[in-house]
Amino acid sequence: MITGKPRHLEKTYDVTVVGGGPAGMAAALGAREAGAEKILIIDREETAGGILWQCIHNGFGLHHFKEELTGPEYAQRYLEQVLEHEIDVITDTYVADMDAGRHVKIMSGSQGIHVLDSKSVVLAMGARERTRGAIRIPGTRPAGVLTAGLAQKFVNMAGYLPGKRVVILGSGDIGLIMARRLVLEGVEVLGVFEIMPHVNGLNRNVVQCLHDFDIPLHLSTTVAEIHGRDRVEKVTVAPVDEALRPIMDKAWDIPCDTLLLSIGLIPENELSQRINLRLDPVTTGPVVTSTMETSADGVFACGNVVHIHDLVDFVSQESDLAGQCAGEYVTGRRRPADNIRLVPGDNVAYCVPHTISSDREHTIYLRVRRNEGKCAIKFGDAYQRKLRYVFPAEMVTVTMRPRFLENFHGDSLRVDVVPR
Amino acid sequence: MAPDDDPHADHLTHYLCIGCPLGCRLEVEEDDHGDVLEVRGFDCKKGKEYGRQEHTEPKRMVTTTVAVRGGLHARVPVKTREAVPKPLVREVCRALGTVELTAPVAIGTLVMGDVLGTGVDIIVTRDMPEGAPTRAAQRG
Numbered sequence: 001m002i003t004g005k006p007r008h009l010e011k012t013y014d015v016t017v018v019g020g021g022p023a024g025m026a027a028a029l030g031a032r033e034a035g036a037e038k039i040l041i042i043d044r045e046e047t048a049g050g051i052l053w054q055c056i057h058n059g060f061g062l063h064h065f066k067e068e069l070t071g072p073e074y075a076q077r078y079l080e081q082v083l084e085h086e087i088d089v090i091t092d093t094y095v096a097d098m099d100a101g102r103h104v105k106i107m108s109g110s111q112g113i114h115v116l117d118s119k120s121v122v123l124a125m126g127a128r129e130r131t132r133g134a135i136r137i138p139g140t141r142p143a144g145v146l147t148a149g150l151a152q153k154f155v156n157m158a159g160y161l162p163g164k165r166v167v168i169l170g171s172g173d174i175g176l177i178m179a180r181r182l183v184l185e186g187v188e189v190l191g192v193f194e195i196m197p198h199v200n201g202l203n204r205n206v207v208q209c210l211h212d213f214d215i216p217l218h219l220s221t222t223v224a225e226i227h228g229r230d231r232v233e234k235v236t237v238a239p240v241d242e243a244l245r246p247i248m249d250k251a252w253d254i255p256c257d258t259l260l261l262s263i264g265l266i267p268e269n270e271l272s273q274r275i276n277l278r279l280d281p282v283t284t285g286p287v288v289t290s291t292m293e294t295s296a297d298g299v300f301a302c303g304n305v306v307h308i309h310d311l312v313d314f315v316s317q318e319s320d321l322a323g324q325c326a327g328e329y330v331t332g333r334r335r336p337a338d339n340i341r342l343v344p345g346d347n348v349a350y351c352v353p354h355t356i357s358s359d360r361e362h363t364i365y366l367r368v369r370r371n372e373g374k375c376a377i378k379f380g381d382a383y384q385r386k387l388r389y390v391f392p393a394e395m396v397t398v399t400m401r402p403r404f405l406e407n408f409h410g411d412s413l414r415v416d417v418v419p420r
Numbered sequence: 421m422a423p424d425d426d427p428h429a430d431h432l433t434h435y436l437c438i439g440c441p442l443g444c445r446l447e448v449e450e451d452d453h454g455d456v457l458e459v460r461g462f463d464c465k466k467g468k469e470y471g472r473q474e475h476t477e478p479k480r481m482v483t484t485t486v487a488v489r490g491g492l493h494a495r496v497p498v499k500t501r502e503a504v505p506k507p508l509v510r511e512v513c514r515a516l517g518t519v520e521l522t523a524p525v526a527i528g529t530l531v532m533g534d535v536l537g538t539g540v541d542i543i544v545t546r547d548m549p550e551g552a553p554t555r556a557a558q559r560g
Binding site: 185 | 440443480483484485492493494506509513527546547551
């Protein structure tokens with residue numbers, strides 16, 4: 001039986017992992033595998049596991065475990081391994097501050113304030129949801145406007161419904177999944193509204209969450225105003241023009257008591273900023289090398305704090321690498337340094353890692369800016385691979401092998417996705 | 421030709437393939453006996469199989485929660501061990517509405533056997549240790 005109780009706490013650690021979600025747990029296990037001895041995971045919730053506990057739907061683990069699991073099952077498998085490997089886990093605890101010398105100040109009700117010394121730190125703080133302020137919806141400020149993920153936690157863990165008549169803005173996967181979840185709990189879901197002309201979530205969720213329950217989906221339509229003094233009373237929705245401005249002549253009102261927002265995630269990098277890490281302006285997460293090391297010596301980062309992933313399986317894979325490299329760092333081993341910088345070119349928003357080494361294999365994650373049918377991804381003249389399609393909502397992963405770079409002698413590789 | 425004029429319109433059903441982000445628009449044609457004649461519109465094998473399955477016997481995994489007394493949280497997540505026929509999804513959730521477990525509860529615990537005569541069991545998908553009720557639960 002997993003417990004929510006914190007384990008004992010040492011004064012010094014080899015590897016301290018900030019955040020006990022899927023990224024933090026995989027990183028801690030990676031560090032153990034690489035030979036690090038004293039490893040600590042710090043988490044602010046009552047149990048490590050992160051967002052997975054509230055994602056009660058299935059579809060997780062197909063890549064990593066080769067079977068389809070629910071979020072809680074995926075979290076529990078990892079947490080059991082963490083406990084078996086005697087990794088210290090302290091919960092209900094915040095990291096209040098940190099310096100570049102890897103002194104980590106923690107704070108909790110049960111432990112008070114402590115400063116821990118750590119030979120290496122892995123940042124795995126994840127992301128938080130964008131809120132109403134991020135998209136500036138006009139209107140009053142009543143109760144009943146909340147993010148889809150928060151509603152998910154209320155419904156799936158605390159047993160509360162956010163309202164009785166719900167409108168959802170944004171067609172991200174969490175919004176689609178909450179539409180179905182609320183209908184199954186007896187709530188009336190009046191529609192999902194998406195400002196873009198295409199859905200942001202997976203087709204699977206459009207079919208199984210919306211079509212299955214006859215929930216209307218309105219593309220190129222947004223919420224133009226929120227009404228109500230104490231509680232949401234109605235929202236005004238309107239189709240948008242090409243510049244995404246609401247066309248108010250065609251607007252209509254929907255009486256409702258709740259507006260859920262599923263409008264994207266922001267990597268949580270306050271701690272990264274405290275220690276002045278170099279950040280990527282596109283991902284807003286740290287710039288990382290092929291060993292997932294940030295611009296600060298001995299500080300590694302992985303998971304949604306680096307860039308937003310669509311599948312937890314890829315978070316686990318990336319974080320295992322970050323943990324392995326943190327473990328190697330504290331045991332005095334370093335892989336040969338990177339010698340090639342990746343430069344996003346045509347239809348490439350970003351690449352992670354930001355640099356690679358020509359002497360070993362790498363998994364490169366990247367995201368495109370727009371849909372494209374048959375196309376090719378090109379790494380300069382060194383290597384290209386054909387793709388059947390690309391979508392901004394689906395991360396592209398490419399395996400880069402040393403032999404692809406045998407005849408390449410430059411120090412930067414431009415990455416383009418071009419039609420063919 | 422408008423769909424209303426198509427003599428075969430009664431025999432055609434449309435589906436959105438969920439196999440990948442391409443989302444092929446599938447068209448399934450059946451004969452007078454309701455058997456599948458042809459699946460069209462797919463771009464790969466996955467789509468052809470999905471169209472046939474979805475038309476003849478659509479199934480869904482059901483994931484929901486049940487109440488738990490004395491646990492770290494007020495609800496514990498559960499799932500059907502296998503997919504159940506799609507028309508039963510709401511009924512499965514309703515059947516679980518009156519269930520209350522008592523913490524501690526272990527992952528894999530059987531909540532309900534053979535739900536609605538489908539032969540499929542409902543099981544718990546996480547450990548739920550005992551715990552102080554949250555502030556919200558105390559108010560409730």
